[in-house]
Amino acid sequence: MIGPASLRGRLLLCMGLGLSVLWLVLAVWLHGEVRDRVARVLDQRLAASARMVVSLLESDAAGDLKLQESGALPLGGIACEISSLRGEVLARSGGAPNAGLALPEDGFGEQQVEGETWRVFTVSDGELRVTSAERMAGRTAFMRQVALVLLVTLGLGLLASLALVWWAVGRALAPLAVLRADLSRRRVTDEAPLSVPEGGVELAPMVDTLNHWLGNARDALMRERRLTDDLAHELRTPLAAIRTQLQVADMTDGERAAHARAQARQAVLRLANNLDQLLALAREEGAESRRREPPEALGDLLATVLEELRPASLEKRLTVHLDADDDRALRRAAPAGPGLMRIALRNVLENAVRHSPVGGEIGVRVESGHNGEDIAVAVEDQGPGLAPDQRARALDRGWRGGGEGQGLGLAIVASVMARTGGTIALDAADSGGLRVTLRWLSSPRPAGSD
Known part of the structure; x- marks a missing residue:
């Protein structure tokens, strides 16, 4: 259904109105131009007729010309009158009115004679005055016929233009129809991308x-x-x-x-x-665009997560050591949003607490890179650790390795690191446990630094 809310409807409406206005303006201009040109041509015909009679009067045949009261002159639709300068009508053609047509002065003009309007041209030749005239009613009827022809022609042209616009809009919108059909057949699980329709x-x-x-x-x-x-x-x-x-x-x-x-x-x-x-x-995983969170110092984030895990650490009588190779590293802003950072750090530390033996130690160390921009957080525990082949699979979702975990903690960390542009590495710790290193190749400046 085509309506104002339809793209096709709006295109057709706008182009149809534009073409209609254009053709209307063109019709008005063309009618006025044709009317003026036809009037000039008819006036020239009047003048030529009058001058032709003058030339006949001046020729040798003029002596044989008998001017009679109602004499007919072969002027084809134009009434002609010959009069003296005193206004006495000497001869007139058939169809000419009985009253005089001559103008007081030579040239073009209009005369009201016997209730009709005449277009008149008068020229003097010695003692004679020659006048040619044409009824304005004839001219008006002729111009009406011209206007009707123009109107019909322009109307047919407008209809043809609208039909052409309809066809052109349909052809132009064909790629949209192809795209709509492609989308209607598509399933959400289809992995093949949509292609640009031909001509679109x-x-x-x-x-x-x-x-x-x-x-x-x-x-x-x-x-x-x-x-x-x-x-x-x-x-x-x-x-x-x-x-x-x-x-x-x-x-x-x-x-x-x-x-x-x-x-x-x-x-x-x-x-x-x-x-x-x-x-x-x-x-x-579903956080495609997160609201920008205010930066938080890395040391404050670590302290918050360790405080959350304090009850579990006390239950197992664990000792947690937090240090850094440079105190400024703890004051640096976290390399990712606090929400994502908290998830990653909590899962790594919670994993260390779960696998550490009673009375064991956990080491948390913040390290800066050689260029002063890189930053890493390393967590070591004294648990059973993982074999090399186990470390290769430990980041897979749901892999437990025979332990009591859920197989999701490190998978979550790996997902967070991939999202924040960091990496995660699993190595054997010197104490025999597992060392988990979270590293970002670049990070913001220290929070609150000069």
Whole structure:
């Protein structure tokens, strides 16, 4: 349906109005121009007729010319009158009125004779005055016929122009129809990008935007599917354990029931932790454009995360050492947004706390690069560590390595580092545990530095 809200409708309306106004102006101008030119031609015919009679009067045949009251002159549609300077009519052609047509002075003019308007031309020759005249009604009828022909011609031309515009707009919008059909057949999961329709080079920016949007939609759908799969996988075991332990607690009493309830509580905590990790990963992956957060010093971020993990560290009687090769490194602004940085640091430190033995030590060190711009955060624990082949797989989503983790913490860190332009490296620590290094090749200036 074509309406004002339709692109095709607006194009046709605008071009139709423009052509109509143009043709109307052209018709008015052309009618006026034709009218003036025809009037000049007819006036020239009047003058030529009068001068022809004068030439006949001056020729040798003039002696044989008998001027009669109602004599007919062969002037073809033009009335002619010959009179004396005193106004006495000597001869007139057929169709000429009985009253005199001659003007007081030579030249063109209009005369009202017997209720009709005449266009008159008068020229004097000695004692004679020759007048040629034409009824204005004839001229008006002729101009009406000319105007009608112009109107019909211009109307047909306008209709032909509108039909041509209709066809041209349809041809011009054909690439949009092709693109619409392509989109209507497309599924969100299709990975092939949209192509620019033939003849639609101007649509290339829009096609690029659509491809970008479709890619984001496809990625969002895949993230939702992965999140659903992860939730189904991660929740199945804790829920089964909770149900089993609660059944044991219901069927037993005393110490065994208390132990079952304690195990159920631990399963609930693991379940909550799994959900936190999965939701954190989903939020991080789905953050296409985050609101710009105010910068925060790297040392303050580390202190905040360590304070959050303090209860777990105290429970295992762990000692955490935080140092830097340069005190200014701790005052430098975090190389990424505080939200993403907090997720990455918390997951690395939480992983170190979980795998550290009771009474162990965790080392956190901030290191500056050789050029003073690079910055890295290294976390070492005294846990069992990982073999080289295990370290190669530890960043994969869902890989547990036989431990008690969820297989998501380091995967989240790897995703955050990729998003913030950093890298993550897993190495064997000197203490036998695992060393995790988060490195950014460049970082902002120190927060609050001079």
